[in-house]
Amino acid sequence: MLFSELQLIDPILKALEKQWYTEPTPIQEQAIPHILEGRDVLWAAQTGTGKTAAFAIPTLQLLSREKKLENTNTAIKCLILTPTRELAIQIEENIQQYWAGLSLKHAVIFGWVNQNSQVQKLKRWVDILVATPGRLLDLINQWFIDLKKIEILILDEADRMLDMWFINDVRKVLAIVPDQRQTLFFSATMPKEISHLADEILDNPVKIEVTPVSSTAEKVSQAVFFVKKSDKKDLLISILENQKMEQVLIFTRTKHGADRVVRELDKSDIRAEAIHGNKSQNHRQRALSNFKSGKTRVLIATDIAARGIDIDELMFVINYDLPNEPETYVHRIGRTGRAGREWVSLSFSDQEEFEFLLDIEKLIGQQIRRIENHPYAITITGPLTKREKQKLNAEKDARKRMYRQEARERRGNTRRR
DSSP states (O other): OOGGGTTOOHHHHHHHHHTTOOSOOHHHHHHHHHHHTTOOEEEEOOTTSOHHHHHHHHHHHHHHHHHHHHOOOSSOOEEEEOSOHHHHHHHHHHHHHHHTTOSOOEEEEOSSSOSHHHHHHHHSOOSEEEEOHHHHHHHHHTTOOOOTTOOEEEEOSHHHHHHTTOHHHHHHHHTTSOSSSEEEEEOSSOOHHHHHHHHHHOSSOEEEESSOTTOOOTTEEEEEEEBOGGGHHHHHHHHHTOTTOOSEEEEOSSHHHHHHHHHHHHHTTOOEEEEOTTSOHHHHHHHHHHHHHTSSSEEEEOHHHHTTOOOTTOOEEEESSOOSSHHHHHHHHTTSSGGGOOEEEEEEEOTTTHHHHHHHHHHHTSOOEEEOOSTTBOOOOSSOOHHHHHHHHHHHHHHHHHHHHHHHHHHHHHHHO
16 A cells, blocks of 8 residues: 555645655554544554554644634644653654645643743644643643643553653643543553553544564564673673674663763773763753764663654664563564564573563563573573572672762762862
8 A cells, every 4th residue: 555545635645755655554554544534543553663653644634624624823733742752852853754834833842951942832823732741731730731622632652651650640631631532542562551541531442453562573683692790791892893783772771770881882982872861851862863873883771761762774772681571672672673674682681680581581472592602601590589589689788788888988088188
C-alpha cells in the first residue's frame, strides 16, 4: 500500500514526498484510516514502528478540516501528552515535517527550562500542544492553558509515564479535558495499571498490535558477555576498538554510572557524551545533536533520558548494565533494527545481573546468544542464592559506609586548611 491510498489530503502527501515517505509502516496502514474516521485507538507496538506519524498525520488532517469549518483560532484542539522533554521535542519536529503549511499552529512545552518563551507561544493561538505532564499542569494552574475545547487527546508512551510516576498527573489532566473527544492511546507494553487506564478512558477503541508487547525487534542480533563488574569498562573499550562501530548507544542503570563511563572512554580517546536527568536541557539537546550528526561517536544514556532518541541509522546498542525490569530491555533494543534494518544489541552481565538476564529471556521467549570467547569472560554459576544476596548486600553497605567516612574526612581536612 502507498500513502496515496490512505485518503490523505494533497498538502500532507506532498510533505510526505519531501521526506521520502512512500509506503506506510504496518501500524500507519492500520491506524490512519480509523483515526480519520474519528475512532478511539489503542495500540501496542514497540519503538521504531512509525507510531508518531501514525497519529500525527491523520490528526493534522482532521484538525485542518475542522479549521475550515469553524474558522476559529481561539482554542487548543489537540493535546499530545508524553513523558519526557526529548520525546516531546521529537514529536513536535515530526509534526513540523508533516505540517506542510496547513493553517494550524503547534507548540511544545516541558519542564526544567524557563517558562517565559513557552508562555509567549501559548498567548498566540495554538491548535496542537505537545506537553509533558508536570509543566502542563503547572501552566494550567497559572491560567495560561485552557483544555476545555480539546477534541483529540493523544497519550504517548503511557507505560513510561507509569514508570516515571506520572500517572496521577495524567489522571488530573483527564479530569480537565472534555469527555466528548477522540482519544489515541499508545503503550509499548501493557502492564495491568496501564490496561485499566485504557479501559477507563477509551470508548469502543480499535485495538492495534503490530508485534507482541513482549517481543523485540526481529532483525536485532542479540548477544550477551559474562564479565565482572570491575572489568566492564575494559571490555567496552576493547569492543569500541572496532572502528566499524561508528554510532553506539550505551545504556547504564544510573546517572552516575553514565558519567563514569564517559570518563573512562575519554581516557582512551573515545569521544562520548552522556544524557540523563542531571544534565541541563541545553546539554542534552547538544549531546543528541552531536550524536545524530556523527560528531560524537558514543552516547551514554539512562532509560528515561533515552526516550525520544529517533535515529534510523543507529547500528549498535550496548547494555552496559542490564535493566532489572525486562520490559525496559525491550525498549532499549528497540532503538536498533528500525525501519526493517538488521543491527546489533550487546549486553554485559555479571553474576549479580544473571537473574535479570533470565527474566529478560523469559519475557522475549528466546535465549540470548552467549559470547564466551573474550578476554574478560567469567563463568556464571546461576542465580544468586538468598545467602549470597545477603552477603553481597552487606558488602555494598560496608562500601557505602567507607565512602561516606572518607567523604567526611575529606571535608574535615578541607575545613582545617
